[in-house]
Amino acid sequence: xxxxxxxxxxxxxxxxxxxxxxxxxPSSNFYALHWYxxxxxxxxxxxxxxxxxxxxxxxGRISATLNTKxxxxxxxxxxxxxxDSATYLCAFIVGRDDKIIFGKxxxxxxxx
Amino acid sequence: NAGVTQTPKFQVLKTGQSMTLxxxxxxxxxxxxxxxxxxxxxxxxIHYSVGAGITDQGEVPxxxxxxxxxxxxxxxxxxxxxxxxxxVYFCASSYSRTPSYNEQFFGPGTRLTVL
Numbered sequence: 001x002x003x004x005x006x007x008x009x010x011x012x013x014x015x016x017x018x019x020x021x022x023x024x025x026p027s028s029n030f031y032a033l034h035w036y037x038x039x040x041x042x043x044x045x046x047x048x049x050x051x052x053x054x055x056x057x058x059x060g061r062i063s064a065t066l067n068t069k070x071x072x073x074x075x076x077x078x079x080x081x082x083x084d085s086a087t088y089l090c091a092f093i094v095g096r097d098d099k100i101i102f103g104k105x106x107x108x109x110x111x112x
Numbered sequence: 113n114a115g116v117t118q119t120p121k122f123q124v125l126k127t128g129q130s131m132t133l134x135x136x137x138x139x140x141x142x143x144x145x146x147x148x149x150x151x152x153x154x155x156x157x158i159h160y161s162v163g164a165g166i167t168d169q170g171e172v173p174x175x176x177x178x179x180x181x182x183x184x185x186x187x188x189x190x191x192x193x194x195x196x197x198x199x200v201y202f203c204a205s206s207y208s209r210t211p212s213y214n215e216q217f218f219g220p221g222t223r224l225t226v227l
Contacts, residue, residue, distance in 0.1 A: 093210075
């Protein structure tokens with residue numbers, strides 16, 4: 001059974017502070033890793049699709065890095081804003097099977 | 113483009129009843145999938161399809177059937193509903209047959225309660 005772990009489960013961050021959290025996945029049979037942002041009462045929306053070891057992606061104040069050899073990805077948020085409050089999901093793609101395994105998410109709360 | 117649409121938005125069933133959750137996309141996406149979302153469990157893959165006529169099982173397929181007769185539609189059937197199937201169901205699609213290189217687009221979800 002493939003395991004995709006996200007930590008921490010929940011995080012409270014003061015507005016204006018920067019933060020980061022982790023997605024750990026099996027380092028063998030890696031095909032791709034996706035990050036999604038999921039706001040309450042909405043559907044998940046894609047942030048990044050990462051495929052190569054050493055990938056760094058950026059979208060505004062949010063960025064992500066990928067280390068496929070050791071099996072982890074970091075998501076960084078710089079200068080947190082209230083609209084960043086959401087659950088952040090990572091998804092590991094099992095290439096041979098075309099299956100997508102999601103982590104349980106990191107729930108981020110931005111404190112005013 | 114409507115994107116990914118799901119119907120119904122809410123449904124209440126009695127144990128043993130059957131029903132079909134509808135999912136459609138108008139983006140000509142090859143890959144479609146169904147997930148269920150339960151508290152503390154994240155999104156779990158039920159079934160997926162890499163193209164019309166092809167379906168496969170995900171992590172939690174028991175109690176569910178799918179078919180993919182067209183590129184656009186990917187219905188999920190509950191054969192005999194059980195309280196354990198109370199959940200929020202999301203349908204998603206992505207452009208190519210393999211989901212590796214393309215983001216998934218999610219529908220708005222169907223909230224199902226089985227009494």
